[in-house]
Amino acid sequence: MKFHVQHAVRAFILLAFSVMLFKLHFTDEITKFINPKYQGLSQSASVLFLILFFIQITRIWSAKRHTHHYHCHHEDHNHDCSHDHGDSPFNSKKFMAYAIIIFPLVTGFLLPAKVLDASIVDKKGGMAILSNQNKEKKEINSVQEDLTIEHNRITDPKIISEKEFEQFKRTLEQSSTIKMNDDVYSIFYGEISTDPEKFKGREIELKGFVYKEDEFNQDQLVISRFSITHCVADAGIIGFLSEFKEAASIEENTWIKAKGTLDISTFNGTELPIIKITKWKKIKQPKQPYLYPIDVKVY
């Protein structure tokens, strides 16, 4: 009987991937990485890794019983699978390969998942993107917001019908105060930035984290959110420019809840909605910091 170290290492890696994905789902940290809509996919990946692990452990010891595992018929050392079966001798190149594969396992197990912060808003284009969102929507002149309907139930991703979507819009037009809940955040955001004139003077209530740019006035900041389509790598930014006296004293990345009145202002020559804040308070980062767009059924 022969012990194959590399096969043992591979089995360990497969199991570790399975357990890492399981842990992320179990602790609900997975929502900090991907849109809950795709949870099922990564759960099946975890199960697949586990199955592959059970297959892999049979290769750790070579005994006569298991000769049929050497399926590639390595006659004359000219096997046709053109991939490494983990039987060839161990060298530094292989060490590197395993080190690379183990790397995400180490960081995944040991480092905490971080919620994206203002520095990423900046890298994603910051105000340049935010202040142009309304312009772009006007150009397209259609219901861009359709797809960015958010909702806040992590466990129950749903697709809303167009009727419900229209209902959301009606609520927006009729309610005395616009309440920016996670469900409706970007429908409302879309509506407001498409036609700021229509909403001028309305009261609005929202929460988000603080983002600032050098060009802002002392009393300005952006109350922003990230919207995640698939995974945090494709996070999009959403945010309202806001104005109030104490703005200068609030640090970036602070989460605040605010109430104010919508108005119109210009930033670098672009017209955009601005919120004159009347009431605000610092809050703890919400359990679910991201917004997740869901699809509107299009008939």
Next chain:
Amino acid sequence: MSRILRQHIIDITGMVILTLTLLLLSFSFRFQLPFALSPSLLNLNTIFLSILIEALPFVLIGVLIAGVIQVFVTEEHIRRWIPNNKYLAIIMSCVIGALFPACECGIVPIIRRLVGKGVPIYAAIGFMLTGPLINPIVIASTYMAFGNDVKIAGLRMGLGFIIAMIVAFVVSLIFKGKQLKASVPSAQSHSHPIKEPFSTRFWNTLIHSIDEFFDMGKYLIIGAFLAAFVQTYLPAKTLLEAGSGTVSSIAIMMGMAYVLSLCSEADAFIGASFSSFFPTSAILSFLILGPMMDLKNTLMMLSVFRGRFVIGILAVIIATVFITMMLVDGLL
């Protein structure tokens, strides 16, 4: 005693590995970093892992399909299925790619198997280019991201298909042979004995998939890491300011598509957020180049194909997308 040990050696080894992993798990719950890492490094790590977590299911599907091809498809099948006529073969491969709902992470192991089994390199490339680009999910997300507008989604699919055919044709002129890495000897005339029972072949499929995963995994991880690095440290703003004329804006959007390495199902939303800065042709170049070739994909291809081939095909794809978009810009 030693006989019992011998009989249950696999179970025992399995238990040992399981115990080790559970130990690691419980350790990770209690673990606190002894020193503070900078927030940007944690951002980097989060984005890196999220790309990986998003890609893993698709990579696993890819390696499983590759395993099935390796075990169940013989070279004779391929010879029968692929038309001898080069042009027909290119068209066929692009159409099959369009019908096949692949994702760019999972497609590299599949094409490697196909080429190994004797599919001509140009046909494999046609398949690789249309697979992730043209599929129902991508069409739907593009349609929605651009304000339920058929124009962009239609142009993305249509132009993408044409570009894929052009690239496949150019490849057929420039590259001969399998172009697989020299270090991995390719098959000459060996095929698996058909008579093996199904259960054995099924088992072999899974074994192949595991080995394929370890081959591909390291490149996927490097690619995901580089893409995350770019996202964390490269400001999009400087790029936005740099883009004025058509040429530079197309070049910038192509560069972004390449380095960001977004999933083809999600990139439409990012593309849409740039649509106020750049002309439609530049946005389209972002939407078309991304699924065909990106940083993560290039690295995965390097694990399979010769370096020269990968660089060559990268250049052909970029040139074709660029020229097509310049022409389209004149027409739009």
